[in-house]
Amino acid sequence: MQDPALTFGLEPRSEAERAYQLLRRELLNGEWLPNERLRPQALQQRFALGLTPIREALMRLAVDGLVQGESQRGFRACGVSSEEWRDLMSARRELERSCLAAAIELGDAGWEARIAEAMEQLARTPLPKTASDRKAAELWEVRHRHFHFALVSACGSPWRLRFWNTLTDHSERYRKLRLLRRKESAAKVRDAVGDHFAITRAVLARDTARATQLMDTHLATTETAIAGLLQLADEDNTAAAK
DSSP, X not given: OOOGGGGTTOOOSSHHHHHHXXXXXXXXXXXXXXXXXXXXXXXXXXXXXXXXXXXXXXXXXXXXXXXXXXXXXXXXXXXXOHHHHHHHHHHHHHHHHHHHHHHHHHOOHHHHHHHHHHHHHHHTSOOOXXXXXXXXXXXXXXXXXXXXXXXXXXXSOHXXXXXXXXXXXXXXXXXXXXXXXXXXXXXXXXXXXXXHHHHHHHHHTTOHHHXXXXXXXXXXXHHHHHHHHHHHHHHHHHHHHO
C-alpha cells in the first residue's frame, strides 16, 4: 500500500478527485472548524470547480467520516469530542503496536533504509512557530506521517495498513489542535524529536519490546496533550453558555 504522504502535491486526474483531495487536505489541516457548515456554492468559488464534483467530493468525505451530511441542509465538518478522541487513540495505539511488531519481524534492508530517510527528513523539518504558519504545519505533518508509515509499512497486511491510514487521518484532524495552537516549551519540542530518534534506534536494532513500548508512550503523550485541550474547550463552552 502506498504511503498517503507521497501523494502530497500530485495533480489529481479529474475535477471530482481534485475537489476531494483539496477539501480533504483542508479538513485534515484544520482549515475548517469542527461543525462548520460546508456550502457547495462557497466551495465552488473557493476551488474554482463545478458543483457536481464538489458534491461528489462531499459525499466521499462523508463516507470517510470527515464531514457529516444533514438532511436537506447540506454538509458540515465533523465535530470533536473527548470521548471520540479517547476511543480513536485506543484503537490507534493497539493497531500501531501490532503493525510495528510485525514490521520488525518481516522488514528487510529496504524497509530500514526508508525509515532512516524518513527520520532524516522529519528531523530537518521545523515545527510551525505560530498558529498562522499553516504551510509549515502541513509540511511537518506530511513528513511526520511519512515517518510513522515507514515504520509500519513492512507489517505484511494491506488490511491493517488500510485501517492504520483511516485512524491516522482522524487522529491528524485532532492533532492539528495541538500543532497549530501549541504552547509547549522548546524543551518539550526537543523531547518529541528525541522520541522519534529513540523509536528509530529501537526499530533498527530489532528490539521489538522496546520499540513498541516507546511508540505507545509517544502516542500516549499526544493523546494526553490533546485530551487536555479538549477539556479546556469544553470548560470554555460551558462558561460561555452560563
